[in-house]
Amino acid sequence: MKNADIELLTGSAGFAHILGSAPRLRLLEQIVHGEYAVEQLVELTGLSVANTSQHLQQLRRAGFVLARRDGKRVLYRLGSGPIVQLLAALDVYAQHQRSELQALGRGDHVEAITGDELLERMREASITVLDVRPAQEFAAGHLPGAVNIPFDDLQRRLGELPANAEIAAYCRGPYCVLSVQAVAALRQHGLHARRLGSGYDDWQAAGLPVVKAA
Numbered sequence: 668m669k670n671a672d673i674e675l676l677t678g679s680a681g682f683a684h685i686l687g688s689a690p691r692l693r694l695l696e697q698i699v700h701g702e703y704a705v706e707q708l709v710e711l712t713g714l715s716v717a718n719t720s721q722h723l724q725q726l727r728r729a730g731f732v733l734a735r736r737d738g739k740r741v742l743y744r745l746g747s748g749p750i751v752q753l754l755a756a757l758d759v760y761a762q763h764q765r766s767e768l769q770a771l772g773r774g775d776h777v778e779a780i781t782g783d784e785l786l787e788r789m790r791e792a793s794i795t796v797l798d799v800r801p802a803q804e805f806a807a808g809h810l811p812g813a814v815n816i817p818f819d820d821l822q823r824r825l826g827e828l829p830a831n832a833e834i835a836a837y838c839r840g841p842y843c844v845l846s847v848q849a850v851a852a853l854r855q856h857g858l859h860a861r862r863l864g865s866g867y868d869d870w871q872a873a874g875l876p877v878v879k880a881a
Contacts, residue, residue, distance in 0.1 A: 685729045689840060689868040690714055691722045692754075698732055699751060702742040714872070779864030780835050786875060788835070795829055797836040797860075799849045800867070808879040810837065810870065818845045821852055828858065837863035837870075 686692060693712045697703060703711070709719050723743055726732045730746045745751070780788075788794040789812060796813040798805050805815040816824050818838075828834060834853060838845040846862040853860035863870070871877050 685725055685731065690718060690872045691726055694722055694726065695731060695754060698743055698745055699754065702744045704740045704742055778861055780861040782865050782870055782873060782875060785835050785863055795832045795834045797834050799836055799845045800838050806880055808871065808877050811876050811878050818849050821849055825856055834858055834860040835863055836860060837866055840866035840868040
C-alpha cells in the first residue's frame with residue numbers, strides 16, 4: 668500500500684472517530700439547518716453547556732463546523748465539503764441497521780431494558796451487565812461493573828456468566844446488532860437476558876455513570 672493511501676486511511680479513521688459520537692451527530696444534524704449559538708444548540712439537543720462546547724470544539728478542529736463571533740456570541744455553521752451527503756449516508760445506514768434489528772427482534776423476541784431500569788437494577792446489584800463490544804472499546808469506557816465478553820468470544824466464555832442471574836447486554840448504540848445477537852445466543856443456552864436499548868453512546872450522552880480509562 669502506498670504512503671498516500673495509508674495517509675488517506677489514517678485521515679478517514681480520524682474523521683470516523685469524530686463522527687462516532689451520538690452527541691456530535693446530534694449537533695451536526697441541527698447545524699445543517701443554519702447558524703446557531705451554543706445556547707441555542709443546548710436547547711435543541713438537551714446537552715449541557717459544557718458538553719456542547721466540548722463537542723463543538725472537536726467538530727471545529729476536524730473542519731465539520733466553522734465559527735464566527737457575533738458580539739458576545741459565537742455562531743456555528745457547517746464547514747465546507749460534502750458534510751450533508753455524509754450525514755445522509757449515515758442516516759441511510761442507520762435505517763438499514765434498524766431494519767436488521769427489527770428482523771432479529773421479531774425472530775428471537777429480544778426485548779430491551781431501559782437505561783433508567785438498568786441503572787436501578789445496577790444500584791440494587793440485581794443484574795449482570797454484559798458489554799459485548801471489542802476489548803479496546805471496553806477499555807476506553809464502559810458501564811460500571813460491566814463484564815466484557817466480546818460477541819465473537821461469547822460462545823466459548825458462557826461459563827463466566829452466572830447461570831441464575833438476569834443479564835443485560837449492551838454494545839455501541841441503538842443500531843448495533845451485537846447486543847441483539849448476544850441476547851439471542853444467551854437465551855438459546857437457557858440464560859435470562861435482555862439488551863440495553865440505547866447502548867453505550869447514548870448512556871454516556873445522558874450523563875449516566877461510566878468508567879473511563881485514566
